[in-house]
Amino acid sequence: MPDRHLLILRDVLVPRVLVSDPRSFGGRLDGSCLRGDLHADGARVRLHISAASDAPRLVIPALVEPHCHLDKCHSIARMVDVGGDLSQALARQRQDKLNWTEADLIARATRGLNEAAAAGCFALRTHVDWGDPAAPPLAWSVLNGLKQDSPLNVHCAALTSVEHMADPAYCDAVAGHVAQANGALGAFIHGQPDIAPAIANMFDAATRFGLPLDFHVDETLEPLSGLEAIADAAIACGFEGPVLCGHAVALINDEGDALARLLGKLRRARITVCALPTTNLYLQGRVAGTPERRGLTRLRELRAAGVPVIVGSDNVGDAFCPLGQHDPMAALSLTVLAAHLDPPFEQWLSMVTTDAAAAIGIPPPFVDQTSVENLKVSAAQTLPDLLAGRAPLSALLRPF
Numbered sequence: 300m301p302d303r304h305l306l307i308l309r310d311v312l313v314p315r316v317l318v319s320d321p322r323s324f325g326g327r328l329d330g331s332c333l334r335g336d337l338h339a340d341g342a343r344v345r346l347h348i349s350a351a352s353d354a355p356r357l358v359i360p361a362l363v364e365p366h367c368h369l370d371k372c373h374s375i376a377r378m379v380d381v382g383g384d385l386s387q388a389l390a391r392q393r394q395d396k397l398n399w400t401e402a403d404l405i406a407r408a409t410r411g412l413n414e415a416a417a418a419g420c421f422a423l424r425t426h427v428d429w430g431d432p433a434a435p436p437l438a439w440s441v442l443n444g445l446k447q448d449s450p451l452n453v454h455c456a457a458l459t460s461v462e463h464m465a466d467p468a469y470c471d472a473v474a475g476h477v478a479q480a481n482g483a484l485g486a487f488i489h490g491q492p493d494i495a496p497a498i499a500n501m502f503d504a505a506t507r508f509g510l511p512l513d514f515h516v517d518e519t520l521e522p523l524s525g526l527e528a529i530a531d532a533a534i535a536c537g538f539e540g541p542v543l544c545g546h547a548v549a550l551i552n553d554e555g556d557a558l559a560r561l562l563g564k565l566r567r568a569r570i571t572v573c574a575l576p577t578t579n580l581y582l583q584g585r586v587a588g589t590p591e592r593r594g595l596t597r598l599r600e601l602r603a604a605g606v607p608v609i610v611g612s613d614n615v616g617d618a619f620c621p622l623g624q625h626d627p628m629a630a631l632s633l634t635v636l637a638a639h640l641d642p643p644f645e646q647w648l649s650m651v652t653t654d655a656a657a658a659i660g661i662p663p664p665f666v667d668q669t670s671v672e673n674l675k676v677s678a679a680q681t682l683p684d685l686l687a688g689r690a691p692l693s694a695l696l697r698p699f
């Protein structure tokens with residue numbers, strides 16, 4: 300049996316972009332990876348140069364799921380007459396909420412959490428629909444209860460409708476509940492008129508309560524300007540906490556100088572944009588026949604402009620997406636195809652690891668900085684094999 304304080308994994312490849320200090324990490328350069336024997340001694344993880352084998356394995360940090368909906372997931376089987384655009388999905392989900400008892404929520408959300416853990420996640424943010432009253436809905440209590448027993452670092456984000464946030468008393472009441480749960484304050488922004496005061500209230504409350512912000516914004520191929528309103532509010536108040544904007548599909552309508560100006564604002568506001576391809580490809584661009592325009596934000600332009608981009612699983616088996624998986628690597632794989640995120644894939648791994656962690660307000664899990672419990676190993680020998688799901692991620696910390 301190996302000394303339990305010294306764990307050695309022979310001949311591994313670690314993507315260099317996932318190491319914060321490659322020079323002191325050790326190993327030798329092999330393509331875009333550092334290669335060697337991995338030694339984990341307490342909290343210290345380093346590579347020692349060694350003879351190469353025929354079967355190196357990849358080591359990466361555990362993944363971050365930055366955007367999902369555990370209150371809605373796995374409800375599709377009991378729905379009838381599903382399919383259609385976002386408004387139809389909202390209507391079907393509203394009907395299904397009659398089934399959201401405590402036992403039902405626990406069963407479906409537990410299934411989702413187990414799936415995320417099996418996919419290699421160590422942290423997860425789930426949105427929770429917040430109704431008309433400022434008091435927390437049942438799902439908020441259930442999910443915050445489940446997270447106590449989960450091996451994952453679970454964060455809940457309150458998903459309110461932005462017009463409610465125009466009332467400072469409502470906004471503060473929700474922010475207070477969110478702060479108690481160490482969660483995130485969020486809203487659904489979808490072309491409602493005069494949203495600037497509501498967004499300003501949210502930034503003000505988030506500053507006073509020390510909360511991260513998370514928006515569902517411009518989830519449509521029609522032109523909308525919610526994303527710019529959020530950036531303006533963040534810049535106006537100098538907000539320092541993380542701001543995550545999910546969807547931003549309407550950004551695809553902007554180009555040229557207007558796009559460059561907006562991208563500059565997003566960078567100054569230090570906003571991260573989260574692509575959610577499963578739901579957006581399924582709901583957006585609906586026509587009578589085969590879709591001609593596909594729902595996706597401007598990932599390549601955002602990245603080129605210095606705006607962090609990440610990707611999440613979003614809806615899984617519900618009215619918004621009848622398929623899907625709680626698996627960020629699967630979401631990244633789909634995004635590679637949908638958004639033409641070309642190799643080398645090392646440049647996109649931050650979307651499900653380091654940048655995703657920063658976007659939800661937790662330390663980026665660089666391999667040489669995170670705990671060994673948060674490292675994963677795969678028999679995949681290349682990043683294309685890893686992203687294609689040809690070999691699963693499994694825990695590194697186990698007897699071998």
Ligand SMILES: [Zn+2]
Pocket residue numbers: 366367368426515545575613614
């Ligand atoms: Zn969502």
